[in-house]
Amino acid sequence: MNVNINTVTGPIAPDELGITLMHEHILYGYPGWEGDQTIAPFDREAIVNTGVELLEQLKSLGVKTYVDATALDGARNPEIYREISEKTGVHIICSTGYYYEGEGSPTYFKFRSSLGDVSDEIYELFMKEITEGVRDTGIKPGVIKVGSSKGVITDYEKMMFQAAARVQKDTGVPIITHTQEGTMGPEQAELLISEGVDPARIQIGHMSDNLDMEYQLSTFKQGVYVSWDRMGLQGLVGCPMDEQRYPVIIDLIKKGYADKLMLSHDYIGYWLGRPLNIPEEALPLIANWHPTHLFKNIIPALKQGGVTDEQIKTIVEDNPRRLFAGE
Numbered sequence: 500m501n502v503n504i505n506t507v508t509g510p511i512a513p514d515e516l517g518i519t520l521m522h523e524h525i526l527y528g529y530p531g532w533e534g535d536q537t538i539a540p541f542d543r544e545a546i547v548n549t550g551v552e553l554l555e556q557l558k559s560l561g562v563k564t565y566v567d568a569t570a571l572d573g574a575r576n577p578e579i580y581r582e583i584s585e586k587t588g589v590h591i592i593c594s595t596g597y598y599y600e601g602e603g604s605p606t607y608f609k610f611r612s613s614l615g616d617v618s619d620e621i622y623e624l625f626m627k628e629i630t631e632g633v634r635d636t637g638i639k640p641g642v643i644k645v646g647s648s649k650g651v652i653t654d655y656e657k658m659m660f661q662a663a664a665r666v667q668k669d670t671g672v673p674i675i676t677h678t679q680e681g682t683m684g685p686e687q688a689e690l691l692i693s694e695g696v697d698p699a700r701i702q703i704g705h706m707s708d709n710l711d712m713e714y715q716l717s718t719f720k721q722g723v724y725v726s727w728d729r730m731g732l733q734g735l736v737g738c739p740m741d742e743q744r745y746p747v748i749i750d751l752i753k754k755g756y757a758d759k760l761m762l763s764h765d766y767i768g769y770w771l772g773r774p775l776n777i778p779e780e781a782l783p784l785i786a787n788w789h790p791t792h793l794f795k796n797i798i799p800a801l802k803q804g805g806v807t808d809e810q811i812k813t814i815v816e817d818n819p820r821r822l823f824a825g826e
């Protein structure tokens with residue numbers, strides 16, 4: 500099994516990962532943004548400058564690796580990631596895979612699957628990206644991203660999970676997921692494990708969106724990594740407040756789950772298309788939605804709740820390494 504990790508500038512050893520943000524985005528565009536380019540053209544230079552500034556800031560806080568969780572239907576752009584990584588020296592790991600049905604671009608494979616089984620086509624695509632690179636860039640994704648809908652894993656999504664599972668088993672590359680509005684975390688873990696994926700190679704995402712202890716434990720108990728990766732994102736897309744999240748996360752750490760927990764923000768550095776019209780009253784809710792939040796606010800809050808430096812290191816550095824290394 501290959502224990503080298505694919506970054507956008509080439510393979511690295513697990514020990515080189517350092518402090519890792521496991522679920523962020525350099526840029527993002529919902530499918531359909533392309534159609535609005537007459538009004539809001541693609542500005543490569545602005546994206547690169549924004550990304551460089553962001554990663555320089557994170558580098559000064561000790562971040563060594565930034566995992567970009569953008570699936571290939573979210574305007575993923577490996578060449579831009581490579582340029583930003585080269586300019587800053589921060590490792591960037593990009594994703595292969597497709598987003599959940601509701602907000603991805605399912606039409607292409609759904610149409611193809613109306614004519615016959617396309618499981619092998621999806622498998623072939625993810626495999627080729629990981630082993631040879633995206634298009635002709637030579638840039639190989641280091642994670643497989645899949646997602647499910649609110650309260651259901653649809654047939655389309657199941658097809659993606661199954662292809663992801665096959666590719667995971669053949670390459671060793673870990674799977675990271677999107678859960679919608681705090682649902683289907685335990686079911687995603689179950690599905691992937693039933694397809695033969697080692698739980699130590701699975702990270703269930705957006706688990707910070709559901710604070711029910713039973714929901715948390717039924718995911719953790721399956722041995723997967725559980726990612727609290729929407730920190731700072733409050734009151735939107737079904738997210739609770741950080742003040743409500745802290746006691747739950749501290750409780751989970753006290754229950755002994757520090758070695759399965761990850762922290763990130765699902766931050767989007769640059770939105771493709773027109774600027775977002777975020778309502779005035781929502782702005783204070785997302786004032787801390789930025790990857791520096793971990794260092795400025797989250798770690799201090801956890802420490803105040805009795806979490807040790809060693810446990811924090813486990814969460815921000817050791818767990819990402821173990822997920823990628825399959826330790």
Ligand SMILES: [Zn+2]
Binds near residue numbers: 522
């Ligand atoms: Zn995300």
